[in-house]
Amino acid sequence: MENVNLLKPSINLARFQTYFYKVSRTAFTDPADNVLKIGLNHTNQDIEPFTQDSTWDDKKIFKVWRADLYYECFRLGKWLQGYKLEQRHYDALIDLLTDDVFKLADFRPHSLIELIKYGSFDAAADQFLRWVVDLEGQVSMKHIKRAFARRAYFKGEDYLPFTFAKVSPLNIETLNDAIEREGYCAIENENTGLQLVRLA
Numbered sequence: 001m002e003n004v005n006l007l008k009p010s011i012n013l014a015r016f017q018t019y020f021y022k023v024s025r026t027a028f029t030d031p032a033d034n035v036l037k038i039g040l041n042h043t044n045q046d047i048e049p050f051t052q053d054s055t056w057d058d059k060k061i062f063k064v065w066r067a068d069l070y071y072e073c074f075r076l077g078k079w080l081q082g083y084k085l086e087q088r089h090y091d092a093l094i095d096l097l098t099d100d101v102f103k104l105a106d107f108r109p110h111s112l113i114e115l116i117k118y119g120s121f122d123a124a125a126d127q128f129l130r131w132v133v134d135l136e137g138q139v140s141m142k143h144i145k146r147a148f149a150r151r152a153y154f155k156g157e158d159y160l161p162f163t164f165a166k167v168s169p170l171n172i173e174t175l176n177d178a179i180e181r182e183g184y185c186a187i188e189n190e191n192t193g194l195q196l197v198r199l200a
Helices: 011-017 058-068 070-079 087-097 110-117 121-130 141-155 172-182
Strands: 023-030 035-040 184-189 193-198
Touching: 011 058, 011 087, 023 058, 035 058, 058 070, 070 087, 087 110, 087 121, 087 141, 110 121, 121 141, 141 172, 141 184, 141 193, 172 184
Parallel strands: none
Antiparallel strands: 023 035, 184 193
16 A cells, blocks of 8 residues: 555556547547547646647557546545555546546545545445436446446456446346346336346
């Protein structure tokens, strides 16, 4: 473990995020939100500007990606100042804070942070499964998959079974095949789209 203020997002976190974001050396318009992006989910709202004709190499993509995470790293260092974390714990927390589905820019996940302060890392890992409902109150397969993948990353376990590479984005059965091993299943809900249920 290392002091949280000495940690930085690792290349392993960058690899993790490539399963959920398109990585591109050239600028493209993301069909999910109609925003011009380049690299690893970098937009012109961030510090490093670019144009439709920009081309970046892998070194610049990684450098800019780290710079984009500065605010989240600052906040996490402030909340957990003096506490020690494993790199995987730090990375998973940064991934949660940068997930724009939940708009956590001005929000602190209190329960998660407090459990980490108490050293209750197993209970803290389960907190990641709370983050499956978007701002419109909807739960999608994408949200559930990323929550389970993030939890596995935090615990130091294999997260690949929960990625798009293993779980069809259109087939709830493949999702349930993955999460039932963890004691959960996803069921359809007319109000929220899906609902995450803990198995007895």
